[in-house]
Amino acid sequence: MSSDRTEPYDVVIVGGGPGGLSAAVALGRGRKRVLLCDAGPRRNAAATHIHNFVTRDGTPPEEFRAVARQQLSEYANVAVVDEYVSSVTGARGAFEVGVGSGRVQARRVLLCTGMIDEMPSIPGFRELWGQSIFQCPYCHGWELRDRQWGYFVRAFDPQHFQAFSLLLRGWTRDVVVFTHGVVDVPEAALQALGAAGIRVETQPLVGLLRKDAKLEAVQLADGSTVPRDALFTHPAQKQVELVRELGVALDDDGFVRVDPMTRETSRAGVYAAGDLATRMQGAILAAAAATHAATVINMELTAELVMAGLR
Numbered sequence: 001m002s003s004d005r006t007e008p009y010d011v012v013i014v015g016g017g018p019g020g021l022s023a024a025v026a027l028g029r030g031r032k033r034v035l036l037c038d039a040g041p042r043r044n045a046a047a048t049h050i051h052n053f054v055t056r057d058g059t060p061p062e063e064f065r066a067v068a069r070q071q072l073s074e075y076a077n078v079a080v081v082d083e084y085v086s087s088v089t090g091a092r093g094a095f096e097v098g099v100g101s102g103r104v105q106a107r108r109v110l111l112c113t114g115m116i117d118e119m120p121s122i123p124g125f126r127e128l129w130g131q132s133i134f135q136c137p138y139c140h141g142w143e144l145r146d147r148q149w150g151y152f153v154r155a156f157d158p159q160h161f162q163a164f165s166l167l168l169r170g171w172t173r174d175v176v177v178f179t180h181g182v183v184d185v186p187e188a189a190l191q192a193l194g195a196a197g198i199r200v201e202t203q204p205l206v207g208l209l210r211k212d213a214k215l216e217a218v219q220l221a222d223g224s225t226v227p228r229d230a231l232f233t234h235p236a237q238k239q240v241e242l243v244r245e246l247g248v249a250l251d252d253d254g255f256v257r258v259d260p261m262t263r264e265t266s267r268a269g270v271y272a273a274g275d276l277a278t279r280m281q282g283a284i285l286a287a288a289a290a291t292h293a294a295t296v297i298n299m300e301l302t303a304e305l306v307m308a309g310l311r
């Protein structure tokens, strides 16, 4: 029944990463008519394996998505398409969604569109992202334990700076914090890091030296180099175009604001889950948040459809 695009869908899910795919399972099992639209690239496109996801630890991201799609194919009420969602107009219960070159109707919309990482303009950064440069030590730290690590601090956040620097020490004794000449670190934080054996390097990074597609050393403004095997950092992020155009409310860090109980955005009937709504970013976290959103949507819709005599 899902192939008939003239009939309204119960839910259009935008995004086929861990978030969107998980929501589709819950809504499919809840017997809702679902259209999941995904138009890559995925956030972890540069990574070769997903870690820190129980039963999926070490799975290549493409395999993760392929298995999810294969499992979803068992639900005739769920359609998964590789199509771009360009617009969402209308209101709760009667949205019109621009999908590919056409339009579909939907009672609810769930945004699982992830975030766009903006690569710093340091030579070598883009090539090493996902290979030797990572956002999260839980995802890629184990494989590089006891090696030479760096923390590239892009912008100073007093809550995060010291805690994240110390966190990295849990995987290796050799951590250098690079403040890139732009971050003014308070004396108390410097002392804490020093006590933990963490060196702070204040010069700007001007390049990243590679060998066999892996990081070999960080090059500093004075021409010196610091040998490193891995760099952790949090690039600036932005919302995808659809979310920016929708105009849903964002928090001070640029993440989509959602009601914590329902995961509804500032736009009634539009929900959000996964990386786009939190700094706590990880595949299993996105999957859990999207399952939460899906169960709320399913509960609301079921009552609505049953009372209207539509189910």
Ligand SMILES: Cc1cc2nc3c(=O)[nH]c(=O)nc-3n(C[C@H](O)[C@H](O)[C@H](O)COP(=O)(O)OP(=O)(O)OC[C@H]3O[C@@H](n4cnc5c(N)ncnc54)[C@H](O)[C@@H]3O)c2cc1C
Pocket: 014, 015, 016, 017, 018, 019, 020, 037, 038, 039, 040, 041, 042, 043, 044, 045, 046, 047, 049, 050, 051, 052, 053, 083, 084, 085, 086, 112, 113, 114, 115, 117, 129, 130, 134, 135, 139, 140, 240, 242, 273, 274, 275, 276, 281, 282, 283, 284, 286
């Ligand atoms: C280099 C790297 C390595 C990582 N490694 C790990 C790891 O090992 N373990 C872990 O747990 N996490 C890891 N992460 C984090 C993890 O990838 C994310 O937390 C997770 O993918 C978020 O899932 P999501 O569903 O919210 O978004 P995403 O996985 O980013 O999926 C969003 C999807 O929505 C699609 N989309 C966006 N806009 C539209 C539109 N308008 N129409 C249609 N489709 C659209 C995108 O193309 C994308 O496919 C890593 C991240 C990076 C950057």
